[in-house]
Amino acid sequence: PCLVEKFKVVVDGDEIARRLPDYPWIIVDLMLWDKHIPKEKDKITLQVRETYAVMRRMYYPRKFAITWINEEYKKKNKLPLEKIVSYEGTTAEFLKERGINRVVLLDPNADEALSEKDLEEKAFIIGGIVDMKGDKKGTTAKIGEVLKKEGIEVLRRKIVLRGDVIGVPDRINHITEILIRMLYGEPMERAILAVQ
Ligand code: SAM
Numbered sequence: 001p002c003l004v005e006k007f008k009v010v011v012d013g014d015e016i017a018r019r020l021p022d023y024p025w026i027i028v029d030l031m032l033w034d035k036h037i038p039k040e041k042d043k044i045t046l047q048v049r050e051t052y053a054v055m056r057r058m059y060y061p062r063k064f065a066i067t068w069i070n071e072e073y074k075k076k077n078k079l080p081l082e083k084i085v086s087y088e089g090t091t092a093e094f095l096k097e098r099g100i101n102r103v104v105l106l107d108p109n110a111d112e113a114l115s116e117k118d119l120e121e122k123a124f125i126i127g128g129i130v131d132m133k134g135d136k137k138g139t140t141a142k143i144g145e146v147l148k149k150e151g152i153e154v155l156r157r158k159i160v161l162r163g164d165v166i167g168v169p170d171r172i173n174h175i176t177e178i179l180i181r182m183l184y185g186e187p188m189e190r191a192i193l194a195v196q
Pocket of ligand 1: 105106107108109125126127128129130131136137138139140141157158159160165168169170171172175
């Protein structure tokens with residue numbers, strides 16, 4: 001069943017309220033924040049703000065977590081951090097606190113494409129990474145390496161359009177929207193075309 005159906009609750013006969021699901025979590029991981037130049041940090045901040053807007057419009061802000069939050073990001077972000085989960089610890093700590101030991105890491109350099117089966121996992125990680133300087137190719141994998149060292153199983157998965165990552169918008173907010181659309185049952189290709 002699509003997520004919306006699964007979480008509908010009937011109140012007073014016909015009024016419909018939405019109950020917060022336990023899963024899945026959508027996590028933006030800021031572990032690599034310090035590898036970015038100031039302009040890139042501004043772009044990450046803007047894209048995460050747009051990700052919050054996507055979560056409000058399409059999913060649940062309270063199931064949106066930002067991990068590895070640092071002082072600089074806290075000063076810049078202009079987000080209602082109390083409406084999401086803003087987490088100053090590591091992603092591994094965040095997951096362990098919630099009893100989650102396996103995650104999907106969205107990674108354009110993964111070998112496998114995101115499948116329907118993967119959509120049943122409890123948490124999805126998107127790298128808080130932008131690459132204006134061209135020096136961050138393959139850096140999403142580093143997030144996975146750190147998680148693995150902490151004992152978390154990591155499913156690295158790519159989003160592809162007709163088999164290729166070329167043509168897939170790579171902004172953090174766009175990847176989030178594609179993921180949410182797929183969680184609601186939309187095929188990958190249609191979800192990608194909808195955000196382009
Ligand atoms: N330069 C980084 C790399 O090569 O790993 C990619 C950074 S991308 C701008 C920001 C984030 O969006 C990534 O960390 C990843 O989580 C997600 N992302 C972007 N394109 C993706 C794709 N085609 N498939 C899966 N995830 C993607």
